[in-house]
Each structure stands twice: as structure tokens, then as C-alpha cells.
Amino acid sequence: MSELTSLRHIPKTNLFKKGDVFVLFGELFGRGYVNGLIDEARAAGMTIVGITVGRRDENNALRGLNAEELAEAEEKLGGKIINVPMMAGFDMDAPAGEQNPTEMLSGITLKSWQEDKLDWAKIEACRAAGVKRFTDSAAIVMAEIDKLIPDGANVFFAHTMAGGIPKIKAFLAIANRIYKGRGERFMSSRALLDSDLGKLILMNFDEVTANTLGYLISASAAIRARVTATGGSARYTAYGYHGTEILIDGKYQWQTYTNYTQGYAKMRLESVASAAWAQGVYATVFNCPEIRTNSSDIFVGVELPLFPLLNALKRENGGKWAQQQWDACQALLEDGVQLQTLLDLIESYNNNDTSAAFRNFGAWPMDNTPALADVMIGLSEEITKMHKDKKALITDHLSSLVLEGAGPLMFHGAAEQIGPVLWLNHDIIARQLNALHPD
């Protein structure tokens, strides 16, 4: 998207009710964004259906969940899971008898990876094999889901898939340096993107994070046609990331976590939704604020933009409940450390030249630099140390608030059919949270 299309009102449209079906396309983790949407679906009395990405057996073959895993996952979801493995990406796929990309890269080392070359014809054959496996499974899964959806129902498909970092030992060390390294351990994200290894990883991100939305939309075409013809409807949502407006200098300003290598895939995801919308399919990518989850914890510093949400809660007319959030955050800090001191640190970080240079929407996603890694990772570590307990951070609390706010915005926003790409910035998240907690 070349234009920031922000949601500026709280959607109120109610479409989904008991008898309607919520389909989760991805797995549910405790801190994951989709919990916000699932809470809304449950509250509306919808039937919930899920999928699994599957697990790898001892020979790395993809398998469904065993009875115990399935029972646990269904209990957590509160709904039936179609037990056909839907792992996306092609890092472990290959035509019969050929090496998969993970095997092709098994020999790379921290010394050699920038020079190591891949055979792109072979990689393309692996990609095709992975796509075929995924789309064949999607067809089976959708045929099962079809049976669970009554005529005339409204169906909410929630796409949450993102990822695709291959499990190559040397790469895990490289990733640690790119996302967490500073000083001598700093590694350039541009060096990664210019290498064959990096190009492969971007292709895999595209498959997992973006193309799966397209496969979901195609695989559910028959369901969509049937429910629409019988008086129901279908909506699709996906979680994007493309920076967020937060309060800096008293104004809502766009900023981003850098470096977000997945950004290219997230822009592709936006294009998938826009193309679907142009065909009359209501798919909306909601570009969501930075929060800490199982998936984002690797990006040290991604949590820094969360703190000014506290200011937004007050700015958006927050009262007693907003103050309680300040108090709860204050209580997590070491005795003698003031929350305001921490907010001042964030404010001066956002205003320093090094980080301000990255507030360039048109140039997104930019490469990392040693100077940025130094201030961002340094501040992240400094702030963590200001807490009483490293396992109970202010950003845990604020992350759960953001996903609570994003849930209804997406649930009712999808119902309202606003557009294919919408940013949820701190203003609207704060307004929604204050509305959910009137004094």
C-alpha cells in the first residue's frame, strides 16, 4: 500500500450471531492476536472451527495431531479442529527423491552463508511441491468445514498465519544476530537479503504469510458461493503489519519496528486482499500494532512502541479504567522507578535522530543499521531491567490490552465492509478500549 488507510471510527455493525461459523486459519497460541477475535466470536455465540498446521515426526514427515494433542487443541479453541496438517511454506518440501531446501542448506556455516549459492530451478520445484501439498490439504479441509456450515450462515474466516523461518542451524545463529545483535554481534539485514539464503527466506515468508490468504480464499469459494446464494455471507480477515501511528511529541505519528524482513510478505498480503476485494470478496487485512507474542519475541525492541499506548488511553478521554492501567503498569516496576521516567525515555528515543530516520513510510521496510540496533536494543534491555520481574513486563500487560481492543474493531469492521487494508493505530485501539471499559 502506498497510502496509509487508517480506521478512524469504531465500527458497530453486527452481523454474526448464533448459528454462524468462525473459521480460524492458523493455530491458537495463548498470547496470539487472534484471541481478541475469538473472544468476540464466542460472545456472539458463533460455532468455532479450526485447523492445525500439523507436527513433524522423527523423520520430519508432516503428520496430523495425535489424539491427545487434538483434544488439547480443541479444548483451547472451544471448537472442532479439522485434523489435516496445513503447514505452509516449502522449506521441507521437494519433488519425490529430491533434496528439500532445508537439506540443500544444511551445510552452510556462519562463515560461508553469504557466498553459498542455491540452484533456483530446484528451489522452484520445491516451492511448487509445497504449494501443491498445501492447496491439496486446503481442499480437503474446506470440504470438511463445508459440512459444518448451514445454508444461509454468515462465515468469518480469520487468517492468522505468518512465519517461514527455516530450521537451519546456522540461520538461527544469523537471525539472532540480525534481530538481537548489537556492537560486535550486529549483523546487517541487507547482507541477508542480498544472499541466496535471504532470497529463499523471503520466498518462504511470501508463501506462509501472504499466499496462504489467497489459497484460503480460493479453497473456500464453494462455501462462499453457497452461503451467499442462501442468504448468508462470507468475510475474511488477516493480520498485517506495516508500522503504527503512536503518540510521539503529542501527535499520532507513524513509526515502525526496523528491520522487519517480513515486511515484503506483509505488503504482498495487502495486495492479496485488495485483489480479492476488487473481485467482490470481502477480505480485509488489518495492520495491527506491535505486541509481544510467541512469534514476535525474537524481535528485540518491537515492544518499544507499546508504551505510549498509556498516553493514548488518556488522550482518548480515558477515565478511571485508564488510570487503573497506569497503576497496574507502575506496580510492575522496581520500587523507586517511576512510570513517567520510562515514558520519557521512550519519548526521547523516538525523537532522537537515529530512530526518527526510520519513520519513512515510503521506504518501508528499511534495513537495520548498527546505530539503530545500539539504541533500540539498548533501550529495550534498559527498560526490562527497570521491572521487578522479567517475566511480568509492562509490555505483557499492554499487549493483552491491544489484542482486546483489536478484536472488536476487526470483528465489527469486517462486518461493515470498509476496505481491503486498514491500519489499527493507537488512537482507535485506545478509543475502543475506553469504550469497552466505561467508568
Ligand SMILES: NC(=O)c1ccc[n+]([C@@H]2O[C@H](COP(=O)([O-])OP(=O)(O)OC[C@H]3O[C@@H](n4cnc5c(N)ncnc54)[C@H](O)[C@@H]3O)[C@@H](O)[C@H]2O)c1
Ligand atoms: N505480534 C505482533 O506484533 C504483530 C503485529 C502485527 C501483526 N501481527 C500478525 O498477527 C498474526 C498472528 O501473529 P501473533 O503475533 O499473534 O503470533 P502467534 O504466534 O500467536 O501466531 C502465529 C500464527 O502463524 C501460524 N503459523 C506459523 N508458522 C506457520 C506455518 N509454517 N504454516 C502455517 N501457519 C503458520 C501459527 O499457527 C499461528 O496461528 C500474524 O499474521 C502476525 O504477523 C503480529
